[in-house]
Amino acid sequence: MGGSTDSGSQNRLGRRLLTERVSGYWLQGAGYFAIVLFALIVLALLYQSLPLLSEYSLVQMLTSSNWDPAQNQFGFLPAIVGTVYVTALTMIMGTPIAILAAIYIAEYAEGRTKTLVSSFIDVLAAIPSVIFGLVALIVVVPFVGDYLAPAVGSSATGLGIFTVSLVMAIVVTPFMISLSVESLEALPDELRESSLGVGATKWETIRIVLLRAAGPGIFSAVLLGFGRVFGATIVPAMLIGGQTHLPSSPFATGQTLPTLIVNDFGELMSLPLTQSALIFVGLMLIVVVWLFNFSAMILRQRLQQRWQF
Amino acid sequence: MTTNTALTTKDLSVTYVGDREVEALKGVSIDFSANQLSAIIGPSGCGKSTLLKSLNRLHEIQPNVEISGDVHLGDQSVYNTDEPVPKLRKRIGYVPQTPTALPLSIYENVAYGVKLHGEYDSKNELDALVESYLQKVNLWDEVEDRLETPGAELSTGQIQRLCLARSLAVEPDVLLCDEVTSALDPISAESVEETLVDLKEEYTIIMVTHSMEQAQRIADDVVFLYLGEVIEENDVQTFFQNPEKERTKKFIDGDTIVEYDESDDDSPSEAVPAER
Numbered sequence: 001m002g003g004s005t006d007s008g009s010q011n012r013l014g015r016r017l018l019t020e021r022v023s024g025y026w027l028q029g030a031g032y033f034a035i036v037l038f039a040l041i042v043l044a045l046l047y048q049s050l051p052l053l054s055e056y057s058l059v060q061m062l063t064s065s066n067w068d069p070a071q072n073q074f075g076f077l078p079a080i081v082g083t084v085y086v087t088a089l090t091m092i093m094g095t096p097i098a099i100l101a102a103i104y105i106a107e108y109a110e111g112r113t114k115t116l117v118s119s120f121i122d123v124l125a126a127i128p129s130v131i132f133g134l135v136a137l138i139v140v141v142p143f144v145g146d147y148l149a150p151a152v153g154s155s156a157t158g159l160g161i162f163t164v165s166l167v168m169a170i171v172v173t174p175f176m177i178s179l180s181v182e183s184l185e186a187l188p189d190e191l192r193e194s195s196l197g198v199g200a201t202k203w204e205t206i207r208i209v210l211l212r213a214a215g216p217g218i219f220s221a222v223l224l225g226f227g228r229v230f231g232a233t234i235v236p237a238m239l240i241g242g243q244t245h246l247p248s249s250p251f252a253t254g255q256t257l258p259t260l261i262v263n264d265f266g267e268l269m270s271l272p273l274t275q276s277a278l279i280f281v282g283l284m285l286i287v288v289v290w291l292f293n294f295s296a297m298i299l300r301q302r303l304q305q306r307w308q309f
Numbered sequence: 310m311t312t313n314t315a316l317t318t319k320d321l322s323v324t325y326v327g328d329r330e331v332e333a334l335k336g337v338s339i340d341f342s343a344n345q346l347s348a349i350i351g352p353s354g355c356g357k358s359t360l361l362k363s364l365n366r367l368h369e370i371q372p373n374v375e376i377s378g379d380v381h382l383g384d385q386s387v388y389n390t391d392e393p394v395p396k397l398r399k400r401i402g403y404v405p406q407t408p409t410a411l412p413l414s415i416y417e418n419v420a421y422g423v424k425l426h427g428e429y430d431s432k433n434e435l436d437a438l439v440e441s442y443l444q445k446v447n448l449w450d451e452v453e454d455r456l457e458t459p460g461a462e463l464s465t466g467q468i469q470r471l472c473l474a475r476s477l478a479v480e481p482d483v484l485l486c487d488e489v490t491s492a493l494d495p496i497s498a499e500s501v502e503e504t505l506v507d508l509k510e511e512y513t514i515i516m517v518t519h520s521m522e523q524a525q526r527i528a529d530d531v532v533f534l535y536l537g538e539v540i541e542e543n544d545v546q547t548f549f550q551n552p553e554k555e556r557t558k559k560f561i562d563g564d565t566i567v568e569y570d571e572s573d574d575d576s577p578s579e580a581v582p583a584e585r
Contacts, residue, residue, distance in 0.1 A: 201395050
């Protein structure tokens with residue numbers, strides 16, 4: 001009888017070990033699938049970009065500002081400049097506000113105020129960005145066109161780079177705030193106590209100790225915001241004016257790389273080179289985002305090393 | 310007690326008024342002698358850390374804390390005063406239980422408070438200060454050739470001595486130590502203990518400890534805290550060999566189980582927030 005129990009438990013162990021091995025492979029497969037998927041997307045985009053790349057020189061396309069697919073003119077410079085412009089303006093407006101708001105919520109707000117403020121920020125972060133675009137068309141566009149642009153001596157319809165940047169700042173700031181608050185709140189109280197315990201003020205503690213300690217996390221938050229602005233499609237498509245030229249001022253209309261794809265998508269079927277050009281834009285976006293994430297990862301590790309606690 | 314009193318608490322009560330009201334300290338009055346090492350002992354959740362933090366108002370970083378009574382540092386009131394809190398905390402330093410390096414270099418960790426208070430005239434003077442305090446905690450020889458590396462790269466024992474150096478560098482009168490050896494291996498703990506014993510020549514040290522052996526080894530005075538009340542306050546010899554109170558005797562004999570009085574509505578449970 002003892003023998004049969006032995007072989008029973010032996011069988012059972014065998015099954016458990018088999019499950020163990022199989023689940024290991026299965027999880028590993030799921031992990032590698034992400035890499036394979038990324039590679040496949042890049043390859044597909046690259047393959048479809050080849051007709052364009054074999055026809056025109058890359059340097060010439062990246063530096064030419066003449067975009068006219070009907071005439072087979074594929075200058076990407078206006079969209080590149082537009083993207084850089086929008087991303088830079090958005091981050092300049094959004095990042096300081098995000099960090100300050102995060103500090104307020106994590107370190108100063110208490111009790112009900114804290115719950116109220118952070119729940120509203122979470123709600124803002126959850127609103128689909130098309131709604132921001134819609135409200136901006138009613139509110140921000142007339143405001144910029146009728147008041148702000150004339151006030152700085154510029155004439156504009158209200159659609160353009162600045163409007164997009166302003167609205168994108170409103171779209172991404174709640175994300176950056178939420179994530180930054182999380183990194184600040186994850187810090188051990190001992191850091192605060194150690195700093196306050198030698199007679200530091202609360203602000204000194206935040207500036208010198210907490211912002212460093214949470215620095216890598218806040219950096220990631222800002223970077224996530226950056227990625228969202230860089231790849232933003234719907235808000236720029238609604239508000240940028242959709243004219244492919246080099247923007248002459250922040251209030252000028254323009255084009256970003258994603259809006260170029262969206263706005264010219266209709267012509268795609270009839271002109272094979274245009275299709276290839278728009279796919280090449282997609283390739284550029286994915287490569288830049290990848291390069292950016294990669295260097296950010298390295299930078300983040302450096303920061304973590306330098307500001308460890 | 311023949312020595313001067315450095316720090317006094319008068320009827321100090323601390324209540325956490327969150328979802329559930331917890332009275333962590335109930336009218337504590339203690340005299341801490343100058344240039345002595347006083348140990349606060351007692352079972353977990355009996356208000357030891359709360360008492361320590363309320364001595365320099367560090368508990369105020371937690372929301373929902375109510376306090377009554379007062380603490381006196383010499384003639385200076387800690388609570389009923391217009392004196393800015395950072396100035397008071399500079400005089401009453403605090404070292405937390407978990408060895409915590411600030412996210413700065415070893416050098417900047419020690420110089421941190423000194424720089425904030427601007428108490429130096431030249432870089433050379435600051436260098437000398439940093440060296441002297443690292444010497445004082447017996448850390449200089451181990452770190453002198455890597456002062457620019459992050460403090461967090463040191464071992465936990467070294468970090469705890471770095472914390473001591475950081476606290477001492479602003480020249481406090483009193484140093485509060487919250488179970489500073491509990492996170493350390495025995496060898497590091499011994500070295501920190503030795504440092505503390507050396508330091509009491511110059512400073513008044515108030516230490517929370519969960520180890521009666523440690524209190525016996527290095528303390529001059531012992532305060533026994535039980536359910537937020539001081540049961541006994543005595544010099545170390547009397548406390549351990551001839552305690553006045555029955556409760557103290559039981560505790561020394563190893564009965565560390567807390568007996569809650571069921572009729573008392575304010576009795577804290579195991580989850581007293583101060584002892585997180």
